[in-house]
Amino acid sequence: MGQKAERLLALIFNYISKIAAIHDPDELLIEVARMGRDIVQADRCSVWLLDREREILWTKVAQGVAPLRIPARSGIVGEAILTEKPIVINDVYAHPKFNRNVDKETGYKTESMMVIPIYTSNEEVVGAIQVINKLDKSGFNDEELRHLMLASSYVAESIESSLLLEEIDATQRELVYIMGVTGESRSKETGNHVKRVAEYSRLLAELLGLSEEECGILKDASPMHDLGKIAIPDAVLNKPGRFNEEERKIMNTHAELGYNILKGSERTLLKAAAIVAHQHHEKWDGTGYPNGLKGEAIHIYGRITALADVFDALGSDRVYKRAWDDERIFTLFKEERGKHFDPQLIDLFFENLEPFLEIREQFKDVYHGT
Numbered sequence: 426m427g428q429k430a431e432r433l434l435a436l437i438f439n440y441i442s443k444i445a446a447i448h449d450p451d452e453l454l455i456e457v458a459r460m461g462r463d464i465v466q467a468d469r470c471s472v473w474l475l476d477r478e479r480e481i482l483w484t485k486v487a488q489g490v491a492p493l494r495i496p497a498r499s500g501i502v503g504e505a506i507l508t509e510k511p512i513v514i515n516d517v518y519a520h521p522k523f524n525r526n527v528d529k530e531t532g533y534k535t536e537s538m539m540v541i542p543i544y545t546s547n548e549e550v551v552g553a554i555q556v557i558n559k560l561d562k563s564g565f566n567d568e569e570l571r572h573l574m575l576a577s578s579y580v581a582e583s584i585e586s587s588l589l590l591e592e593i594d595a596t597q598r599e600l601v602y603i604m605g606v607t608g609e610s611r612s613k614e615t616g617n618h619v620k621r622v623a624e625y626s627r628l629l630a631e632l633l634g635l636s637e638e639e640c641g642i643l644k645d646a647s648p649m650h651d652l653g654k655i656a657i658p659d660a661v662l663n664k665p666g667r668f669n670e671e672e673r674k675i676m677n678t679h680a681e682l683g684y685n686i687l688k689g690s691e692r693t694l695l696k697a698a699a700i701v702a703h704q705h706h707e708k709w710d711g712t713g714y715p716n717g718l719k720g721e722a723i724h725i726y727g728r729i730t731a732l733a734d735v736f737d738a739l740g741s742d743r744v745y746k747r748a749w750d751d752e753r754i755f756t757l758f759k760e761e762r763g764k765h766f767d768p769q770l771i772d773l774f775f776e777n778l779e780p781f782l783e784i785r786e787q788f789k790d791v792y793h794g795t
């Protein structure tokens with residue numbers, strides 16, 4: 426594993442335990458902002474919230490500075506919110522929209538900056554996440570922009586669900602969600618891939634007759650299936666074409682990598698997530714990876730997530746292929762009954778096609794563009 430990947434894994438691992446123990450929504454935001462800051466190696470990070478009524482932006486999290494308020498349309502943050510587009514600037518003082526008064530007020534010298542709008546699930550912009558000053562002074566790059574975009578989708582989740590946070594496991598669930606989104610670090614994907622996989626997995630678990638508790642656990646754990654992709658080099662993960670043998674080998678390590686991140690936890694949900702990360706590319710006939718497990722030796726969570734993940738992957742555009750039409754997907758599923766997939770799950774899928782297609786429609790992708 427490369428040094429960069431190791432740093433990211435260590436960092437996420439470190440935040441798992443911290444965030445899982447937090448029950449206060451404000452504290453959660455702060456911790457998430459810090460994670461965003463650390464992932465992109467910035468000096469500071471703020472979450473700006475938009476108060477539409479009073480037309481101001483105010484900071485929820487501003488490390489090392491007192492809370493700030495600025496007019497909603499001013500500055501670079503205002504620009505990102507108005508245009509609903511992320512902004513990366515590596516020489517802030519040369520930027521016409523930069524509001525020097527903020528530096529004057531705080532005595533801090535801003536050099537580089539990334540600002541990413543925060544969307545709620547109904548596509549409304551509620552604020553922005555901002556990181557300032559790349560620590561090594563090299564400026565921010567595209568990969569870091571992408572990582573911060575993923576962190577920002579989690580900030581949105583935690584803002585939206587803060588009212589439900591009395592639920593004891595909510596923070597843990599959210600953490601699991603962001604880690605899933607982070608694993609799916611593809612430039613053009615929104616968080617909806619992991620949402621759909623979660624819903625398909627729960628539906629299959631229900632149809633199979635698993636207990637209500639297990640259905641819920643699987644729904645929350647299945648978004649983690651590709652967590653290990655965070656450690657896959659960008660050149661492989663985002664290769665705009667088919668893999669060669671070497672690249673394929675590197676990519677296949679993502680199952681074991683995700684498992685290694687998660688296996689240490691004693692918590693029910695993270696344990697389930699570890700199983701899903703480890704086994705979602707195993708195949709019923711024993712030809713899958715990483716361990717070539719066969720039939721019921723593959724945990725039911727792994728068998729279910731495998732079907733959910735492939736159904737979604739085939740129906741979606743990827744950097745390396747276009748989306749398949751439904752007939753082609755159904756043909757493959759029939760061919761792979763008892764080969765790639767658990768035959769009982771394939772039968773349940775075809776007997777209940779309607780609700781699967783409804784989930785796909787409800788959580789279809791929306792591109793924000795960068």
Ligand code: C2E
Pocket residue numbers: 661662663664665666667668676706734735738739743744745746
């Ligand atoms: P993914 O894109 O989310 O795909 C998940 C799984 O869906 C794949 O697991 C595979 O079982 C199925 N799948 C997706 N697209 C196709 C397809 O065009 N044909 C068939 N027969 N099955 C498909 P798999 O193969 O183990 O790949 C795991 C991950 O590796 C993929 O996740 C993707 O991120 C990456 N990947 C696989 N092949 C390539 C490639 O040729 N180029 C690039 N850039 N990435 C690839």
Ligand code: SIN
Pocket residue numbers: 459487488489
């Ligand atoms: C930190 O950024 O971790 C310390 C500053 C703060 O407490 O916000």
Ligand code: SIN
Pocket residue numbers: 495499500501502503522523524525527528535
């Ligand atoms: C701005 O967007 O220019 C003000 C915010 C900041 O500099 O932190």
Ligand code: FE
Pocket residue numbers: 650651679705706
């Ligand atoms: Fe995978």
Ligand code: FE
Pocket residue numbers: 650651734
């Ligand atoms: Fe996936």
